[in-house]
Structures are given as structure tokens and as C-alpha cells.
Amino acid sequence: MAAAVKHFLVAFFELRQARALRLLFPLDNQFTLYGVYKKDNAMRKKIILSITGFLLLNVTMLRAQNLDTAALYILQRMNSTLKTLSSCSLHVQAFYDSPTDDLGLIKRVKEETVYAHFPNQLFIDTKGDNERHVLIYDGKQLTYYSYDNNSYGTIDNPPATTLETIQLLSNTYGIEVAAADFFYPSFVDDIKTTAISLSLLGKSTIDGTECFHIAGKDSTMSYQFWIRNDALFLPYKMAIVYYNRPGSPQYEASYSDWNLNINIPSTLFDFVVPPNAEKIVIKPTAVQQ
Helix, strand or coil, X not given: CHHHHHHHHHHHHHHHHHHHHHHHCCCCCCECHHHCECCCHHHHHHHHHHHHHHHHHHHHHHHHXXXXXXXXXXXXXXXXXXXXXXXXEEEEEEEEEEEECCCEEEEEEEEEEEEEECCCEEEEEEEECCEEEEEEECCCEEEEEECCCCEEEEEECCCCCHHHHHHHHHHHHCCCCCCHHHHCCCXXXXXXXXXXXEEEEEEEEECCEEEEEEEEECCCCEEXXXXXXXXXXXXXXXXXXXXXXXXXXXXXXXXXXXXXXCCCCHHHHCCCCCCCCEECCCCCCCCCC
């Protein structure tokens, strides 16, 4: 069954390429690409051979990297859905390994409710082991508020977009935002560049939801994606093993309750300081969660 699915998707992908060539070079049009007159068959053939050669070279390179074109097609469909959204909300449940001095890796759990209005508004309510906090970004200021300590900190003049701000949180403050990677326009290109192997393993059913199961690895990690087998190809689950870190810690997350292109009250992204809240300084660090 897995082989049949792969062959079907590869054939579909190749058919899309063939259709793209026919759109560029319609046989019944008076003019073709760059105004080449259809009687100039020599020039026409050169252009077609050049583009065909480029496509064949691209497929050859993917095969040399052991990258499954069917898996890439599914990930591209998912990414195409997400990067065109105007807004969304979702629920995330994540399990991750946290290092300790005396007990080694300890499995932690957190749940997040995410609201995003693109390009520059984000609200994340996180409930973790013995703590709860929110991150609020309104395009002009980024705020972290701890319910447990009734304290808050701000980062003024953050980047102009949500995705850039997420990058700042990860690189400078060690705060990872769930599902963020899926939204980057370069998600699939990054996999093409870094992956050593990528395969479509077939279809799996999780809690009644049928998903495409994709697995891959690069020089630092192995990863698995479960992508819904429906019209939108939304991510359902992800698992990562970081074998470049001590103990090879793992991260696993599931994504549910997706709502796309919804109306989100603008007040959700306005932070109002609670009574008696203490203001703190958010310091750059590589170990915050």
C-alpha cells in the first residue's frame, strides 16, 4: 500500500510538471515564451530542452540525496496551506526531554493554545509542569507574563513580523514556539538543503485521523511528520530525536483544533498589566523553555 501511494503521488507530481511545460509552450498559440514565434522550431526546441534538462537535473539531485519526491510533495502542500493563512488558532500538546544533573533526561509536558494573526500578532498560552505563562506580540512589543509569579517582562521594538519575532525568541532567548517551522516559506527548501534522507513510509491512522507518515534525518537529528490526508494537508504530529546532544533528547508534539482564517479580537494581543504585577528583565539565554 505504501509503495502504491508513493507511485501515485510521484506520477501526479510528474503530471503537474508536464502540464506546466504545456502551459509555457502551448502548441496552438501564435507566440510562446519570450515572444518566440512558433515557426522558429529550433529556438523552441532549445528552450524546451533547457527546461526539461533543468527538471531532470533537479530530480537527479533529489535522488542522489535519497529524498522521496512524494514526501516532498506532501510537505509542500502542507506548507502552501499554512503560509497563505491570514490567521489561525490551534492546540498543541508537547512532550520533551529536559536534562538534569542527577536524574539524566526527564520527560516534561506542556500544552499550548496558539492564536496568530499574520503578519504581526501572536498570542500563546502555555501550561507546563507546575507553571503557566503567556507570550503576547502585537507588532510593537513582545510581552512575557507568568501567572504563577504575577510578573511580566517586555521586549521593545521587536522584529516587524511574527515569524521574525519567533526566530528572535529561539535564537536569543531559547524560547521555542510550537509548530513555527511549518509556517516558514522556506520549510521545504531547508529540508532539501539539509536532509540526508527523506521517505514517505505510508499512511497511519491516529485517533481516527488518517495521516501520511514521513521520516527523515540530517546531520544533527532525525524527525518524523504525520500530515493529515485531506484537502489541506495540515500537520497532525511531529517527533524529533536530537542525536547531536547529550543523551539524544526527544521532542514530540501533536496539533489539534485547527481553525483557519478566523476573526480574532484585537484585544487578545493587548497586554494589560495585572494588579501588583512585578516587572522583570527578560535576559538572553539558551536554556529557557
